[in-house]
Amino acid sequence: MGVISSKLGNLGVVTTTLDTAINWGRNGAMWPLLFGLACCAIEYMGTQASNYDLSRFGMELNRASPRQADLLIVSGRLTRKMAPVVRQLYDQMADPKWVISMGDCASCGGVYNNYALVQGVDEVIPVDVYVAGCPPRPEQLLHGIITLHEKIKGDSIRHWAAPQEAIRV
Amino acid sequence: MAVQSAPETMEQVFKWEGSLDDLKGLVSERAITGETMLLNMGPHHPSTHGVLRVLLELDGEEIVTCLPDVGFLHTGIEKTIESKTYEKGVTLTDRMDYLAPMSNNMGYCLAVEKLVGLEVPYRAQIMRVICLELTRLNSHLVWLGTHAIDMGAMSVFLYAFREREMILKMFETLSGQRLMGSYMRPGGVWRDFPEGFLQTLESFLEYFQPKIDDYERLLTKNPLWIDRTQGIGVIEPEQAMAWGISGPSLRGSGVNWDLRKTMPYSSYEQFDFNVPVGEHGDVYDRYLVRILEMRESVKIIQQALKKLPAKGPFRSENRKFVPPPRAELGQSMEAVIHHFKLWTEGFSAPDEEVFVAIESPRGELGVYLHGTGGTKPRRIHFKTPSFVHISSLPIMTQGHLIADLVAIIGSVDVVLGDCDR
Numbered sequence: 001m002g003v004i005s006s007k008l009g010n011l012g013v014v015t016t017t018l019d020t021a022i023n024w025g026r027n028g029a030m031w032p033l034l035f036g037l038a039c040c041a042i043e044y045m046g047t048q049a050s051n052y053d054l055s056r057f058g059m060e061l062n063r064a065s066p067r068q069a070d071l072l073i074v075s076g077r078l079t080r081k082m083a084p085v086v087r088q089l090y091d092q093m094a095d096p097k098w099v100i101s102m103g104d105c106a107s108c109g110g111v112y113n114n115y116a117l118v119q120g121v122d123e124v125i126p127v128d129v130y131v132a133g134c135p136p137r138p139e140q141l142l143h144g145i146i147t148l149h150e151k152i153k154g155d156s157i158r159h160w161a162a163p164q165e166a167i168r169v
Numbered sequence: 170m171a172v173q174s175a176p177e178t179m180e181q182v183f184k185w186e187g188s189l190d191d192l193k194g195l196v197s198e199r200a201i202t203g204e205t206m207l208l209n210m211g212p213h214h215p216s217t218h219g220v221l222r223v224l225l226e227l228d229g230e231e232i233v234t235c236l237p238d239v240g241f242l243h244t245g246i247e248k249t250i251e252s253k254t255y256e257k258g259v260t261l262t263d264r265m266d267y268l269a270p271m272s273n274n275m276g277y278c279l280a281v282e283k284l285v286g287l288e289v290p291y292r293a294q295i296m297r298v299i300c301l302e303l304t305r306l307n308s309h310l311v312w313l314g315t316h317a318i319d320m321g322a323m324s325v326f327l328y329a330f331r332e333r334e335m336i337l338k339m340f341e342t343l344s345g346q347r348l349m350g351s352y353m354r355p356g357g358v359w360r361d362f363p364e365g366f367l368q369t370l371e372s373f374l375e376y377f378q379p380k381i382d383d384y385e386r387l388l389t390k391n392p393l394w395i396d397r398t399q400g401i402g403v404i405e406p407e408q409a410m411a412w413g414i415s416g417p418s419l420r421g422s423g424v425n426w427d428l429r430k431t432m433p434y435s436s437y438e439q440f441d442f443n444v445p446v447g448e449h450g451d452v453y454d455r456y457l458v459r460i461l462e463m464r465e466s467v468k469i470i471q472q473a474l475k476k477l478p479a480k481g482p483f484r485s486e487n488r489k490f491v492p493p494p495r496a497e498l499g500q501s502m503e504a505v506i507h508h509f510k511l512w513t514e515g516f517s518a519p520d521e522e523v524f525v526a527i528e529s530p531r532g533e534l535g536v537y538l539h540g541t542g543g544t545k546p547r548r549i550h551f552k553t554p555s556f557v558h559i560s561s562l563p564i565m566t567q568g569h570l571i572a573d574l575v576a577i578i579g580s581v582d583v584v585l586g587d588c589d590r
Binding site: 034035036037038039041042043045046049050051062064066076077079081082085089111112114115116117134135137 | 212213215219248260267314326327334348
């Protein structure tokens with residue numbers, strides 16, 4: 001019956017859970033914040049550009065305003081002078097929001113253990129996925145994004161208020 | 170001035186917001202009375218090419234004063250190098266100007282070589298030239314893409330990154346890393362060109378040359394592009410020199426000054442290439458100069474491919490400074506000693522100071538290095554072009570519209586990692 005009624009124009013009925021439908025929507029069109037700090041931002045640009053084409057994941061639309069963005073990719077070393085700015089950007093993003101810490105510097109301070117750098121962006125904002133590399137290849141960032149997608153698929157509206165745990169890749 | 174601790178809160182970072190008295194002398198009197206508007210741009214802004222913050226004083230849409238605020242990416246690289254041996258310092262220099270890592274490597278290695286008096290074999294010099302010019306292409310492609318995207322031309326960005334990806338693949342075959350290769354080391358380069366690299370390079374150059382025409386077809390005679398760039402951000406040659414502007418931004422003003430010609434290093438004197446020079450010193454001329462530079466870079470690489478000796482050392486054989494290859498360790502006790510010595514303690518450099526400058530894609534990259542007599546430097550300082558170019562933004566932007574600021578920032582090709590270090 002289903003096939004025939006589709007051909008006639010009746011799209012029929014799909015049954016699913018509310019969780020799956022919501023998570024499907026969140027995964028399919030996650031808008032990143034147009035935000036770059038240092039070297040990793042160049043690899044992030046490379047991920048956006050022709051060869052790796054982030055629009056395959058519905059992420060080609062970078063929003064310059066944090067109020068329109070869902071995903072904050074902290075791409076690069078976070079200095080003490082910049083840390084309050086990143087915190088404010090995160091606070092300005094509307095829920096639900098996610099953070100990917102891209103690269104070693106953002107994840108743990110990287111090669112710089114000195115006076116200038118915050119030793120990991122998780123000192124300032126909560127992080128969902130850590131991506132290693134200095135800088136990570138576009139493939140690594142894509143892997144991080146897919147990991148985040150997997151994480152979101154496991155979310156349930158029943159747990160919205162509960163704190164989320166970090167995944168390390 | 171008292172030493173200030175790192176800011177903890179937003180209020181400390183944006184202190185200017187509340188106290189206009191701090192700005193006296195920096196902005197005009199009209200801003201204090203509220204006649205003109207003060208507008209903050211950055212550090213998070215899509216068109217400031219990183220984390221540059223500028224405070225603008227606007228009369229309507231016209232810029233009266235432009236105050237750049239740098240330091241949002243200050244990483245303490247100079248200080249960190251003081252705690253590394255000379256060989257390890259190379260890794261950190263990559264991460265300053267992250268669009269042209271090899272140029273930073275080169276400046277640093279030249280300084281170390283000058284300090285300890287280390288000779289670089291001819292073949293290694295030519296290999297370095299190939300890498301430097303590839304880096305220039307790489308950097309100019311990112312500049313072209315981002316500059317165009319700032320002005321609303323999206324497709325150039327996609328084309329430029331397509332070609333850039335090929336250069337990065339070549340860098341990966343050289344060093345194992347796409348961006349931060351640390352391929353150059355004191356005394357030469359890390360390893361020989363891998364098999365097939367030269368053929369890949371040759372075919373890339375053949376492929377790349379017509380692509381430059383493609384970019385030009387999209388922009389050079391595009392009326393929108395010309396409207397946005399011609400007569401914008403003009404800087405006179407005298408002014409440009411007085412502010413210390415260098416590289417393509419200086420040559421756009423018509424000053425023929427290229428360190429590859431005036432103070433040749435790494436055998437650049439043997440190469441035959443032109444130095445493109447602009448006329449008007451505006452955004453458009455700086456754009457043309459960089460496009461022509463890409464063509465010259467291709468020419469230089471082609472000449473280097475002809476000059477490159479088929480066989481020969483790629484790194485100095487002076488074992489006091491350069492670790493022996495792995496194969497020697499099994500045969501010679503002396504090699505084992507050198508290997509151990511160089512990788513644990515490192516080599517010593519005299520208590521003297523040196524300064525070298527090279528032509529990075531952005532301009533003059535100066536390296537000041539002061540040894541201690543031990544294995545770590547006392548002080549290293551980089552004189553970077555981006556810092557100078559950002560500090561000259563106020564004179565370039567005066568009287569222009571706020572939309573032109575984006576064009577001007579793009580045209581001087583600033584990299585905040587290069588500026589703040």
